[in-house]
Amino acid sequence: MSSTAASETATRPAVQMSAGEGGALRLAFSGDWKMTASGAEALVDLRTRAASAQKLSIDLTNVGAWDTSLVALLFSLTRHLKGGAEACEWQGVPQGVEGLLRLASAQKREKATEAPDVPLVEKMGEWTLELYAAGGRVATFVGDMTLAAGRMLRGKAYFRRVDFVEALADAGPRALPIVTLISFLVGLILAFVGSMQLQQFGAQIFVANLVGVAMTREMGAMMTGIIMAGRTGASYAARLGTMQVNEEIDALRTNGMEPLDFLALPRVLALLLMVPVLCVYADAVGILGGAAIGVGMLDLSPTEYWNQTVKATRLVDCWAGLIKSVVFALVVGLAGCYHGFRCGRSSEAVGRVTTTAVVSAIVFIILTDALLTVVYDVLGF
Secondary structure: OHHHHHHHHHHOOEEEEEEOHHHOEEEEEEEEEOOOOOOHHHHOOHHHHHHOOOOEEEEEEEEEEEOHHHHHHHHHHHHOOOOOHHHEEEEOOOHHHHHHHHHHHHHHHHHHHHOOOOOHHHHHHHHHHHHHHHHHHHHHHHHHHHHHHHHHHOOOOOOOHHHHHHHHHHHOHHHHHHHHHHHHHHHHHHHHHHHHHHHHHOOHHHHHHHHHHHHHHHHHHHHHHHHHHHHHHHHHHHHHHHHHHOOHHHHHHHOOOOHHHHHHHHHHHHHHHHHHHHHHHHHHHHHHHHHHHHHHOOOOOHHHHHHHHHHHOOHHHHHHHHHHHHHHHHHHHHHHHHHHHOOOOOHHHHHHHHHHHHHHHHHHHHHHHHHHHHHHHHHOO
8 A cells, every 4th residue: 555655656746946056946847747647736836936037947857757738837937937948957858848849939939030019110111112122123024025025026036936826826716705705794784884874864875875985995905904814914924933833944044045035925925916806806795785785675776776886986985995905915914924933933832923913913904094094184085
């Protein structure tokens, strides 16, 4: 009976506190430290006494079996220590305990680094510097593309004809289904919303004016640009990003080829040629969608609707939309290629630059559309 009691006493967790060298608080751990062990409740005030000490000396030589409860207690002691973990001396630390303590300390430092308490003014300054640096990188890329276009005009830029034909097919005929669907629905929605208001005054014939001018001057070009940003611009960024990951772009440079000439130039040129054509097609399909509402709901004859559309739509409105479509094509092509070339070396980076290319292209489409609208108004265009 006495031997059993002695065995239980030997395995029971205990901490002996004493004064160490240099005024340090010495903690000598012994016994088995497990969550199911009895007697651990007596250590409630241990953290408070350790936190008030300037220095701590921990001896784990006599520790038997242990689990993560011991690691959690030791980490808590060093975390609340005034001098930090550096003010703690260790003796007889088991290898597993040492590794877990090191891992917990590293995670703590990482969390502190990820979420620093930075003042708002400093954050705004960092954002401004990042925006300035990004503007410089974009300007450099646009300048390099301009030089590449100059080399092409002089016949010194090399890219394969088959790549250019493939880019034309991707930016043109293969985009027709989605452009048809979206443009038809946009024209239909414009006519439906307009008819709800114009019918109150008996002026439903002017639905043709609304749809014709809106599609040719604004919506045809904008919707085509947004569709191409989400479809073709994303494709450019993903393809070029994948080539960057596979080091194919580095291989081109090693072989003496300019990646901008070989990869970016045919893609941007294909967009510049095909997007205006798609814009004209989108205008026609949108007007057809408006006619579906005018003829089907407003009891207008097809001839009457067509004559009113021709009367309301001027040639200058068509040119205004075409100019915008060229600008949007340039924005989509440059955004997709720029982010593709700046891709990192991982598959995660490919997805990131693809999303960024689409978002930036759409944002700049809206910005350039607003700018061109103001310019048109000033010029009376």
